[in-house]
Amino acid sequence: MIDPRLFRSELEQVTAQLQRRNFNFDTVAYQALEDRRKEVQVKTQDLQNERNTRSKAVGQAKAKGEDIQPLLDEMQDLGEQLKQAEVELDSLQTQLQNIQEAVPNLLDEAVPAGRSDADNLEVSRWGEIPEFDFTAKDHVDLGEPLGMSFDLGAKIASARFVVLTGKLASLQRAIIQFMLNTHINEHGYTETYAPYLVNAASLRGTGQLPKFEEDLFKVSHDPDFYLIPTAEVPVTNIVRDVIVDAKQIPLKFVCHTPCFRSEAGAYGSDVRGMIRQHQFEKVELVQITTPAQSAAAHEELTGHAENILKKLKLPYRKVLLCAGDTGFSSAKTYDLEVWLPGQQKYREISSCSNFKDFQARRLQARWRNPETGKPELVHTLNGSGLAAGRTLIAVLENYQNQDGSITVPDVLRPYLGGLEVIA
Incomplete structure (x- = not known):
């Protein structure tokens, strides 16, 4: 939530800032x-x-x-x-x-103007796009013979669910384990286990409620329970109504959870396969820091997500979201987009955001500034490190062979007993 004092003292400036988002106040x-x-x-x-x-x-x-x-x-x-x-x-x-x-966050000055994802600013690219001497398949055509079943997902639940069996299920587990170990051992995050059900206060604190209730799965017999859309919600709420000791900052959490989203309004090519599911796995990075440190923390956190892609040798690009494409609670967001040969395009695999004090004000999450001795709002940041299902998709498509088999990336082989090829 924006500082209410700004609505009283700088209403015209706030309105002008919000217009950058195409939000008419x-x-x-x-x-x-x-x-x-x-x-x-x-x-x-x-x-x-x-x-x-x-x-x-x-x-x-x-x-x-x-x-x-x-x-x-x-x-x-x-x-x-x-x-x-x-x-x-x-x-x-x-x-x-x-x-x-209901008012979105004020944007960072570095956020470029624009109305949609077409106006996002490409910052960098990494990796060589693979060249095949055969027609590359997408993950659906590759995955179905190997144990990826959307028919079973639909039979057991509904459309936009999948069942993975055999080596594909093992490959996704390996990806998750690899990401967790990297963030814990190399990037200094504390592994965290959190509830998959949260109350309305938690969702309100991180900005999902009241605006995005239609995107959530609500538990019908308990009106205050929702399935989490991302681990950002329970993990960031760890500091709700807390005054963090300055010596503990920055707090860095990594958390693997399933995520549940209704995907209201989703359509088009995203409906095919695992790109946009009602249930998916994700490894989430959350940092709690001071206002002076948050800009650097944003670059660091984004770099941690990038490092996973580099270790997997998956080509990707980093884009800075424009004003019209930046999320409701975010002041500044980088998207990492991985190359998918089956679609011949880059697709989002991680979104890394600096919320500044927007979430903290809702959460009343504070730290005690040693210079003043007074509690002040922290800054919160989070990002996917990475979305496991989309990483699985990227591995399948970038490491595919002509016979439909998948070469296992080197860094994942220790988690699969040395397995080199999934056939």
């Missing part, structure tokens, strides 16, 4: 609510002061033996007026907060 309606809130707040304070004055007068009159009934009648009338004012004030504050919670 109704300043007239907001200002009318804010003006009314100020009026009612002043009225409430005046009524409280008047009630206190009358209460003292009742005590003084009673001590003198005077008739206090008229004063009591006035007190009752004041009490009713105060109650009405407090109810209206509470309603106005709730309306203002609901508006504020």
Whole structure:
């Protein structure tokens, strides 16, 4: 959530910033609510002061033996007026907060202008795009003979589910284990196990609620439980309502979980195969840091995700998302896009974001600044390190052979008992 003080002191600047995202903020309606809130707040304070004055007068009159009934009648009338004012004030504050919670984060100055992913800025490329002396297949055609079944997924659950068996299931497990070990042993993250079900407060803290409820799977028999869309939610909530010791910062967590998304509105080529599933595996990186360190932490975290792709020798490109494509809670996001020979294009495999204090304000996640001795909001960051299903897709397509077999990347072989080829 944006600092509410900015809505009061810099409303025009906030509105102009939001327009970079193509987000039109109704300043007239907001200002009318804010003006009314100020009026009612002043009225409430005046009524409280008047009630206190009358209460003292009742005590003084009673001590003198005077008739206090008229004063009591006035007190009752004041009490009713105060109650009405407090109810209206509470309603106005709730309306203002609901508006504020629906407003996206302010963008970092480095974010380029643009309206869609077509306007994203390519920062770099790594790796050589493989050349085959045969027509490259996509992961669906490669995977089905090897144990990838979308028909079984549909029979057991519905469309957009998959069943992996045999060596393909082992390959995905190997990818996850490799990523976890790399982030823990080489990048300094603390392995974390977190719930796959979270309450509404947790989702509100990281920005999924209220705006993106339709993208979530809600547990029907418990209205406060949701399946996690990403490990970002439970892991970032570790610091909700916490004041972190400065000596502990930065906090660096890595967490493997399944992720569940309704994918409302998803369509087109993404419906085919494992690109966009209702359930998928992901290794998530989360950092909690100070405002002064967050820009460097963003580059570092993105580099950690890139390192996985480099170790797997998967060609990819790094893009800086434009204003219109940057996510709701993010101030700045890099996407890593891996090359998929079967589609002859780069596809997103990781999204690494700096949320600055946007999530922390909702979470009341703070650190104690040793220079001031006072609690201040932390900055939160996260990124996929990587999405396991899409990494599996990239391995299948980039390491395919003419006979449909898959050469196992060198770094994954120790996790598969030395297996070199999946056939």
